[in-house]
Amino acid sequence: MFPIIPLVRTLFRLILFTSAIAFVASQCAAQTQNSDTPFQFWPRLNVSFELTARARITGIVEKHNGEDDFYKQEKVGAAFSHRWKRIGRQRKGENDKENEFTLVSGSDYYFIRTDQNGSTKHEHRIALQATPKYIIGPEILLQDRNQIEFRWINGVYDFRYRNKLTVDRPFKIQKVHFTPYASGELFWDRNNHSWNENQYAFGVRLPYKKTWMLDLFYLHQNCTTCSLDPVNVFGTTLNLYFDWLKH
Numbered sequence: 001m002f003p004i005i006p007l008v009r010t011l012f013r014l015i016l017f018t019s020a021i022a023f024v025a026s027q028c029a030a031q032t033q034n035s036d037t038p039f040q041f042w043p044r045l046n047v048s049f050e051l052t053a054r055a056r057i058t059g060i061v062e063k064h065n066g067e068d069d070f071y072k073q074e075k076v077g078a079a080f081s082h083r084w085k086r087i088g089r090q091r092k093g094e095n096d097k098e099n100e101f102t103l104v105s106g107s108d109y110y111f112i113r114t115d116q117n118g119s120t121k122h123e124h125r126i127a128l129q130a131t132p133k134y135i136i137g138p139e140i141l142l143q144d145r146n147q148i149e150f151r152w153i154n155g156v157y158d159f160r161y162r163n164k165l166t167v168d169r170p171f172k173i174q175k176v177h178f179t180p181y182a183s184g185e186l187f188w189d190r191n192n193h194s195w196n197e198n199q200y201a202f203g204v205r206l207p208y209k210k211t212w213m214l215d216l217f218y219l220h221q222n223c224t225t226c227s228l229d230p231v232n233v234f235g236t237t238l239n240l241y242f243d244w245l246k247h
Contacts, residue, residue: 040065042219042235050243054083056098060110072115077125081106091139093170093177095207095241099141105130123153140169159190168205179205189225197223203235213239 044062051057060077083101090100098104105128112123129147136142143166151158168181181204187197203217215237223229 039232039234042233044235044237046237046239048239048241050097050241054101056081056083060108074113075110077108077110079106079108087133087135089135091135091141091170093172093179093207095210095213096239099133099143101133103130103132121154123151125152126150138169140167142167161188162186177207179207181205192225194224196225197221210243211241213241215239 042062042064044060046058046060048056048058058079058081060075060079062075064073064075081098081104083098084103084105085101087100087102094100108125108127108129110123110125110127112125114121114123127147127149129145131143131145133141133143145162145164145166147162147164149160149162151160162185164183164185166181166183168179170177170179172178180202182200182202184200185198186195187199188194189196199219199221201217201219203215205213205215207213215235217233217235217237219233219235221229221231221233223231
């Protein structure tokens with residue numbers, strides 16, 4: 001019989017935790033509105049399919065307001081990643097297979113539609129990245145993503161380098177697993193010839209078995225070349241995992 005009671009209990013706890021996060025975010029929003037700093041909501045959906053024991057493809061849909069400018073952006077994309085070497089010491093409660101390896105590399109493609117004061121811009125973006133991962137201390141995961149982006153915005157070429165450092169640690173209260181994390185990211189833009197943007201974020205990942213994971217976060221963005229600066233964000237990412245190898 002399907003374990004409906006434990007599932008309901010788990011979902012109830014997740015709802016309570018999500019409500020607490022939402023309350024904190026609403027307080028942050030009130031403070032940022034009082035200081036005339038825009039507050040945005042960024043939703044994202046990732047659907048991942050395991051192709052082999054070390055390869056994955058992910059479909060991505062997301063919507064951003066104020067990421068590079070004040071304009072609304074809708075993104076669809078696909079990401080391919082390959083895992084190279086397993087970490088010797090595995091963490092308990094890990095449901096993202098990529099966090100079990102010391103190096104993950106990959107490539108992404110995005111199509112981005114931007115609404116700009118009644119007009120529309122289109123961007124084609126190709127990204128290449130490599131992310132070394134290390135377990136330090138008591139199950140603390142440290143990862144450093146290095147990413148280069150080739151961008152064509154209405155036919156105009158641009159190049160960008162991004163470096164993102166993330167640290168997290170899983171916890172468990174009764175049967176509920178959760179992983180708080182913090183991250184910081186720097187952007188270097190070719191057309192502006194400068195480190196023109198930085199982001200830092202604090203969040204929590206809420207996994208359920210090996211099938212899905214909800215990511216809730218607060219992000220602050222500074223950008224010296226954007227029309228909107230700074231930007232405060234409350235974001236959610238729903239990750240769905242499908243393992244064809246088990247079928």
